[in-house]
Amino acid sequence: MKNKGILIRFDDIAENMNWHLMDKCEYLFEKYNIKPVVGIIPCNRDSELLSYPKRKNFWEIVRKWKSKNWEIAMHGYTHIYDSTTNKKDYFNYGGKSEFFGHSINDQVNKIKEGLKIFNDNQIKVRVFFAPNHTYDQNTFEALKICGINQVIDGYGLIPYEENNIKFIPQLFYKLIALPYGIQTTQIHLNYWREKHFSKFENFIEKNLSRIINYDQALSKINNSFYSKILNTSVKNILKTKRVLFN
Numbered sequence: 001m002k003n004k005g006i007l008i009r010f011d012d013i014a015e016n017m018n019w020h021l022m023d024k025c026e027y028l029f030e031k032y033n034i035k036p037v038v039g040i041i042p043c044n045r046d047s048e049l050l051s052y053p054k055r056k057n058f059w060e061i062v063r064k065w066k067s068k069n070w071e072i073a074m075h076g077y078t079h080i081y082d083s084t085t086n087k088k089d090y091f092n093y094g095g096k097s098e099f100f101g102h103s104i105n106d107q108v109n110k111i112k113e114g115l116k117i118f119n120d121n122q123i124k125v126r127v128f129f130a131p132n133h134t135y136d137q138n139t140f141e142a143l144k145i146c147g148i149n150q151v152i153d154g155y156g157l158i159p160y161e162e163n164n165i166k167f168i169p170q171l172f173y174k175l176i177a178l179p180y181g182i183q184t185t186q187i188h189l190n191y192w193r194e195k196h197f198s199k200f201e202n203f204i205e206k207n208l209s210r211i212i213n214y215d216q217a218l219s220k221i222n223n224s225f226y227s228k229i230l231n232t233s234v235k236n237i238l239k240t241k242r243v244l245f246n
């Protein structure tokens with residue numbers, strides 16, 4: 001069990017989203033006492049998400065989740081992509097970005113504005129992950145300026161620290177349980193149909209003994225030589241195979 005664990009991360013949580021499935025997931029988490037990470041978009045302007053129904057008292061719900069010891073993470077600021085990475089982003093994933101390529105001042109402002117919304121709603125946030133996994137060096141500097149040094153993204157099987165940022169790796173889009181390592185899921189409820197919920201429910205039931213909470217994932221940070229070698233090999237394999245897994 002020492003280095004085996006699955007952290008449940010939900011992306012794209014916002015006032016407008018598929019609440020029908022979110023409610024079902026909340027019930028599932030209650031049933032099995034699971035503490036997921038919910039990545040909240042503080043000021044959602046993404047038109048795709050805005051087409052979903054809006055839940056009143058959104059922040060009251062977030063506070064309720066917080067009181068159940070769910071980890072409330074900041075997932076970008078507006079979720080609007082306004083730059084293209086051309087694979088020059090920190091993890092070389094490519095694709096569009098909300099943060100990559102912007103000046104450090106712009107990035108600090110986005111993060112500060114986002115944090116202000118959390119603070120105004122009495123939520124303290126310690127961890128961030130960017131829309132579309134896309135960062136540049138400025139993103140990490142901006143996060144640190146704003147007092148955040150934890151990110152759920154990156155390659156590897158063991159959480160690690162780099163540039164004074166604690167990284168909890170996130171590898172696959174699909175629900176895969178590896179025989180070794182600390183893994184993070186990436187759940188996009190808004191793309192789900194009922195059959196995806198059933199699959200997720202089965203995954204949870206099958207892997208229940210391995211599901212960990214955010215603090216447990218953080219406690220696995222290991223910068224030993226062995227972990228570094230392991231994470232680097234995973235990185236090299238996935239950099240070429242990521243297309244297949246995603």
Ligand SMILES: [Zn+2]
Binds near residue numbers: 011075079
């Ligand atoms: Zn997102």
